[in-house]
Amino acid sequence: MSLLRAGIVGCGAIFPMHAASVAASGAARLVAVCDPDANKLESASQLYGCAGYDRLEEMLERERLDVLHLCTPHYLHPPQAILAAGCGIHVLTEKPMCIASADGEAMIEACRRHGVQLGVIFQNRYNPGARLIREALDDGSLGAIRGARCSVLWSRSDEYYAESGWRGTWSKEGGGVLINQSIHTLDLMRWFMDAEVSRVEAQLANRRHPGIEVEDTAEGLIAFDNGVNALFYVTTAYSHDAPVEIELHGEKGTAKLTADQAVVTYQDGTVISRDRLPQDAMDYGGGAKSYWGVSHFKQIQDFYRSVSRGEAPVIDGREALKTSRMIEAIYRAGRTREPVLL
Known part of the structure; x- marks a missing residue:
């Protein structure tokens, strides 16, 4: 079977996760990259020995791609995905898929x-700890979930926002900590619930970053149609990046995810845990953060398998849109200070 021809648009911070995954996939080869920044473009194209373009339209016209990876700012995902689809190219986009659900x-x-x-x-859905909790929910060993909570307490400097022309803006990032840093954790909690969101309540604030338009802190409640109320507190105004936490309180025990490690504690005293293995690592290069693990690679491999088989990927647009709609509702609740019903 011939290798899929892959292209990547956006050669910034998340680029190495996709480029190295393509190179290691055994299912595709990176034939072209695109970025309007000449320095980033030259570095990426030389590193992977592929063609470089400063305009996406030209790359799509000339390269006959099978798959396009979107590693661009949030606001560009919808128009770039629609452009690629019109050329008959499969699309794998970074989160969030969109700022507004209508665009999704x-x-x-x-x-x-x-x-x-x-x-x-x-990609966090592919982490071993997250998989353990999903298995405990699927086999019914935790019983019905009675409550849930999650927290993301991270630090982002003023320089982090200032170095980019799109972060910290409503029009281009679509928000702050909710839609960027904590969306993975909120997505995991929604995935664990395996239920539709029925109501959200929220408060938004900017506690420590006067130079940005958007929130750096948010807290609230997400009510699911299975009767579970989930609480969240997320911020980029903390002193450091503390481990992410998700806790589920079930009839027969509790499940807690702390960073990558999951611990399921049953009422009969049984404790099961799962963490990322030391050997479960991948060198993404390009300054990628080691704690990102191998789950980008796992999801990208999974996506390529879906494309080859003509099947919808596990995390397709419809599944991801549920999380985007939830985030959108949280913003609406925070702005209006009224509960939002879905």
Whole structure:
């Protein structure tokens, strides 16, 4: 079987996770990259020995791609996905798939109309700890979930926001800590619930970053239609990046995810845990953070398998849009200070 021809648009911080995964996949080869920044483009194209373009339209026209990876700012995901779909190219986009859910729906429809797959990166669902909790929920050993909570207490400097022309803005990032740093954790909690969101309540604040338009702190409640109330507190105004936490309180025990490690404690005293193995690592190069693990690689491999088989990926546009709609509702609740019903 011939290798899929892959391209990547966006050669910034998340680029190495995708480029190295393509190179190691055994299913695709990176034939082209695109970025308007000449220095980033030259570095990426030389590192991977592929063609470089400063315009996406030109890359799509000339390279006959099978798959396009979107590693660009949030606001560009919908138009770039729709453009690629129109060229008959499968799309794998970084989170969030969109800022506004209407744009996400347009992405899904464009990919459906042109017969291509749309995948969205939520790689933490592939982490061993997250999988253990999902298994305990699926086999019923925790019983019905009575409550849930999650927290993301991280630190982002003023320089982090200032070095980019899109972070910290409503129009380009679409928000702050909710849509960027904590979306993975909120997605995991929604995935664990395996239920539809029925109501959200929220408060938004900017505690420590006067130079940005958006929130650096948010807290609230997400009510699911199975009767579970989930609480969240997220911020980039903390002193350091503390381990992410998710806790589920079940009839027969509790499940707690702390960073990558999951611990399931049953009422009969049984304790089961799972963590990322030391050997479960990958050198992404390019300054990628080691704690990101191998789950990008796992999801990208999974996406390529789906494309090769003509099947929808596990985390497709419709699945990812549920999380985007939840985030959108949290913002609406925070702005209006009223509960939002879905």
